[in-house]
Amino acid sequence: MESAIPASLLAMLDRRDAMSPAERQAFAGLPWRLQSFQDGAEIVPEGHRPTESCVLLRGFTANVRYLANGDRQLTAIHVPGDFFDLHGLFLKVLDHGVVALTECQVAMVKHEHLKRLAADHLRLVSMFAASIAREGALQRTWIVCMGRKDPVRRIAHLVCEMYRRLERAGGARDFQFEFPVTQAEIADLAGLSVVHTNRALQELRATGLMSWQGAEIRISNWASLVAFAGFDETYLGLQLDEQ
Template identity: 50%
Template sequence: MVHTSTTATLQPLVTSLSLRDAISAEEVALIEGLARRRRVLRKGEELVSQHSQPVESCLVLSGFTAREVVLADGKRQITALHVPGDFVDLHALLLKIMDHSVVALTDCEAAYVPHRELLRVMACSSHLGRMFWLSTVIDGAIQRAWITSSGRRSASAHLGHLICELYLRLDAARLAEGGRFTFPVAQSELADALGFSLVHVNRTLQDLRATGFVSWKGSVVTILDFEGLAAFSQFDPTYLNLVKLPR
């Protein structure tokens, strides 16, 4: 069952953009003036389907989502994790055809904004246009970091790097506190994000716990020593662009 309504504040998007550059009151008004529909999705539902040709782009308001590709032999790869405030398929505005799908890892809410509306707002504010562009470009930077982890980091550093990344992104979205955040995702899904087998995720998690940098109980992740974990995982937060600059 899909719930749809028109009431939804786009505050998470404003918050996310404001982390990277000042967003004026006029720009906030433009954003809040975007026509959109709201959907509530349950864990496992697709927000956007592979091969579809979206005419609207999808913004996550709450919950965790992932981009995933399923190969012919049934193997699955998650190529990105998204947190509230992320415009998960903004790139569909230009790509036209989705080469992957976006799924809900937890129950979540999303706002769908017609491409026509995005173009209208970008015509009013080229700065907002650049901020939208920026958000797709940050997604790309995160993907490069994943490629690096996958190719050249040990299994525990790969996982540790992901934990550091998630923590900073969630903290920026005010969804983390004191090194702790909730990440209600099964180890099998983590496996698909890391490119590991399920068993290997489990053992890597145990290795990481043994270092004392991280505690992970149920869906609560606690970073006990961020500096230590970051050094161990060779994590450099520059690529997240959590810096307010004129763009």
């Protein structure tokens, strides 16, 4: 199935690093291929040599690494609008897989087209690099959480981050949002056992700063939750340095 990338998505990609009209038009004109995936599907296999890059349109996906004993660790989580595969444009091999955490929809475009685009619009290469650098900032933040924050704060931090990122993507408002992710997936993200994740979640709910029932998260006291989690959102606001 071949289709133009939805205008709403383009607006969202655009939000952070404003594209010029010419860039926007060239971007939207690429031969995007839309594809849907079921909950749990493997979107990109680990160790794959990618020939196209992906933008998440709907749902949640995550980077995943599997260990020999069957354990796995999620190293990043993506929200709609994320160009989650972009480093594959510069490196020959992907060091991780990408898995669908929910039913989701992805727009894919071949690297050859992105490269031709980049050759015509040089600033886009810098935008790509900035996007990759931003993902690095997310990962550094997660390393800090895993290394120096207890499980309750770790999950609280995740909630804060997801709210801000989804807000930007148009998927969150008024301190509430849908987050249809299982506790087992939270465990794989936070580096915890499922049982302990469950208890940490209960403890977090017991603070009264937020609720999380089913897929619905509601933050009742943003400022206190931020303080509790030690959430410093500067790492989310990093912008392309023009000139």
